[in-house]
Amino acid sequence: MTQNVLFLLVLVAALGFFSYNAQRLVRYLTTGHDEHRTDHPWTRLRNVVVIGIGQSKILREPFAGILHASVFWGFVILTLGSIEILARGVFPAFGFDRMLPTPVHGLFLLSQELFAGLVLAAVVVLLYRRLVIKPRRLQGDKVHSGDAVFILSMIAALMVTLFLSATFDRVVEARHAAAFQPISSVLALVFGGVSPGTARSIATASTWSHALLLLAFLNYLPYSKHLHVITSLPNTFFSNTSGPGQVGVMRPMDLEAEGVETFGASDVKDLSWKNLLDGYSCTECGRCTAACPANITGKPLSPRKIVVNVRQRTMEIAPLLKGDRAEAAHAVLAGGEGDDAGGGTVGERVGHRLLDTYITEDELWACTSCRACVQECPVSIDQLDVINELRRNLVLTESRFPEEIQPAFEAMERNGAPWKFQPADRGRWADGLGVTTMAEFAERNERPDVLFWVGCMASFDDRAKKIAVAFARILNAAGIRFAILAQEESCNGDPARRMGNEYLYQMLARQAIETLDRYHVTTIVTTCPHCFHQIGNEYPQLGGHYEVIHHSTYIERLLQQELVPLRTENGKQLVVAYHDSCYLGRYNDVYDAPRETLKRALPVVTVAEPPRNRSRGLCCGAGGGRMWMEERVGKRINVERTEELLGTGADALAVACPFCMTMISDGAKALGSDVPVYDIAEVVAGQLER
Ligand code: SF4
Ligand code: SF4
CATH class of the missing domain: 3.40.50 (Rossmann fold)
Incomplete structure (x- = not known):
């Protein structure tokens, strides 16, 4: 009885402390600005099932994937057993054996045994991998290796105490059929010689140790990178990869919003709550950095570091902004979460910010916006979103960017292309091919089947012009009535947007939409994936809605329909x-x-x-x-x-x-x-x- 009261007190204290931390972390998320992330609920739920529970992304890397997925699935199954152990600590008579029919309870016991064994085996291999094999992606920047080893050891200890408890329970009293607890029953035979009194003591100590470890684990999570154990499923649900046509689309920006003096993000308060949740959810697995072309080739960019920096800066500034003095002091004294920024007083740390203090310009400009990081992240973090927002701030608010992109900005503004070519020369590549312009179609009061949006490269670059010529020849051979805009086409604005110049982008995009709408264009084909993505997926933000088809898909369809006469x-x-x-x-x-x-x-x-x-x-x-x-x-x-x-x-x-x-x-x-x-x-x- 005394034991149960004591356990109840421990349980209430542990759950209370966890609840305090949970509400604190949720409150810190409000440091970021609001963002609507509940559209397409079914797609989001599907992502949770496939990516979160099915672990589809983690399994892209089979060996490490199977190990991590085993731990995840094991935890899901073992949670039921943990609930029983915690409940029994308060109500000794509680037990699923009293609530479930024997065969069902047998299956429950079997699942606990098998998954505990699986988790233990996976954890041992993961520890060996981290401490002995040391894969490259688990090394380097912003990897809290000690934290990972501590957590893995804790999980191993949880499994060992679970087995000890079941084993010595059986030594005291063979309560269940051996078939349901294959591992513990074998261990019980091994330890069968232990006296009942000793066995009872070991069983009780193991159960207590397991329960206390579990509560300690739960309360350690908010202070560890393993917070992802709690946040990864919600993070996947709220991920912006949800919803058709939203993949890789940059967030809209209202340049005329009243009272807004700065654009993009220079600190975590300028990011959204979802960006901050990304920070909480990073497992530091390094899959993103291992896939990053900039990092692979030795540039100073690691998408993992970007995300960890967001978490560090959040944990540094949010307690100050939210009035948590104790936590703020802890952040300063620990220097841990804010270790990039060095020591300093609370006041000095307020002077820090995400940009410059944590993330440098060189890191940001090294990004090719390839999305390999987003693709690989097993918990659906969007590293590129943060990079894009910081770039926007650099260009629009602080006018800081590599000097070599200034001519491209100027040319886009003056010539409607990122190079100093004359707009009048845009259609010259088509000379002699008999290609009709939209203006000519309009003059005849006719409309083409499709508009061939040529793009700046294929309009002006000598090598790329041959692609435009080849595609026009295919369209002609297939008898497609198509038109080009010639000098009425201009840059779609993608380079400006990706380089952070949203003003220039919106100017170019609105101009293009005005031209396309003037000709009532509905279907566009293009040889350029950047034009394809921008016009098809991002113009809807500015009111431009078109069916845009990349030439690979268009040609394949023509070939399928045998419309292209080939040798x-x-x-x-x-x-x-x-x-x-x-x-x-x-x-x-x-x-x-x-x-x-x-x-x-x-x-x-x-x-x-x-x-x-x-x-x-x-x-x-x-x-x-x-x-x-x-x-x-x-x-x-x-x-x-x-x-x-x-x-x-x-x-x-x-x-x-x-x-x-x-x-x-x-x-x-x-x-x-x-x-x-x-x-x-x-x-x-x-x-x-x-
Ligand atoms: S989008 Fe940028 S950060 Fe991400 S993998 Fe590509 S280059 Fe690296
Ligand atoms: S951002 Fe994603 S892929 Fe990169 S280290 Fe964190 S969890 Fe791994």
Whole structure:
């Protein structure tokens, strides 16, 4: 009886302290601004089931994935047993054996045994991996390795005490059929010689230890990176990967909102509560950083560090802003969560901010916006969202950006393209091809089937112009009534938006929408994945709604319908390595159409896959405005990618993006390779009947 009262007091104190911490952490989230994250509830629930409970993303890396998923699933199952143990601590007569039919209770016992064994085995391997194998992605920046080892040891201790309790319970009294507790019953045979009194003492001590460890574990979580045990499922639910057409879309920005003097984010108070929840949810697994092209090639950017920095800064400033003096003092004295910022008094720490104190400009400008980090994160964190918001602040509020992008901003503003080309020359690539403009169609009071949005690269860059020509030839051969805007087209604004210049982006986008709406355009085809994504997915924020089709999908459809007259003779067997564009693949899930197009155009073609392909494809290095920035640090990303493509031994390389064309061609040149690089449209156009 005394024991039960004592346990009740411990339980109430532990749950009370946990509740205090839970409300404190929820309150800290309100340091960030509000954001609506409950639309598309069914998609969100599906994400929780597939990504959260099904662990689909964590299993992308099979070995570590199985280990972590085992611990997660084990915890879910073992929670039932934990509830029974805690309840029994207060009410000794409580037990599922009294509530459940014997076979069902037997299954419950079996599940507890098997999952406890699975969790223990997984934890031992995870400890070995972390302490002995030391994988690269678990090393380096912002990895709290001691914390991870402590938590893994605690989980192991929880499992060991669970087994000890069940084993010595059986030694005292063989209560259940052995089949239901295969591990403990074997252990009970091993320890069968222990006297009943000793066995009872060990069983009681193990049960108490297990219960106390469990409560200690629960209360340690809010102070540990393992807070994700609690936050990962809600984080997945609220993730902005939910909802059709929202993948990779930058958040809208009201530039004319009253009273707003700063734009983007310089500190956590400028981020949303969801960005801060991301910080709570990071497991520090490093999957994002291991996939980041900037990090891989030696740039000073680690998406894991960005997220951990958000958590550190939140834990530093939120207690001050929310009036938690004790916690604020703790943050200063510990210097732990705010260790980037060094020591200092509370007052000094108020002078800190996320930008500069924690995250440098160089880190931000190294990002190619490839979304590999977002794709890989097992708990659906959006690292890129933070980078984009900080870039917006740098450009719009502080006018700080690499000097080499100034000419691109100026050219977009004056010439409607990120280079100093004359708008009047935009349609020159089509000279002699008999291509009709929208204005000419309108003059005849007619409308084309589709508008071919050419994009700046294919309009002005000599190599990329050949892609536009090839695609126009395919459209003509298939009898498609299409038009171009020629000098009425301008940059869609994507480079400006990705480089943080939302003013310029909105100016260009509104201008484009005005032109498209004036011609009542409904369907657009384009060879550029950036135009495809921007116009199709981000223009709706400004009121532009169009069906936008990338040329890989459009050509595949034409080939499927046998509308493109191709030569049928078989040539020599050709191996082509295809490079996935980030804005086509990870942003828009278009992986098969370019591959199918290649195969349909050349029946003798074999599509070779580099080791990193499809959703794991390595960026070419041009996105996020990197096309206009010098790459001064580390290995060039395009060289790294081209090496992988050439490593397949392919006869030719294929791309489906004019930016990738430039980067991969330059990569091949730098590596002294004469393997040709084609756009998929050029491959198809090369097979057209003459
Ligand atoms: S978007 Fe790409 S380049 Fe940027 S941080 Fe993520 S993985 Fe790295
Ligand atoms: S952000 Fe996601 S992928 Fe990156 S370390 Fe954290 S949990 Fe892992």
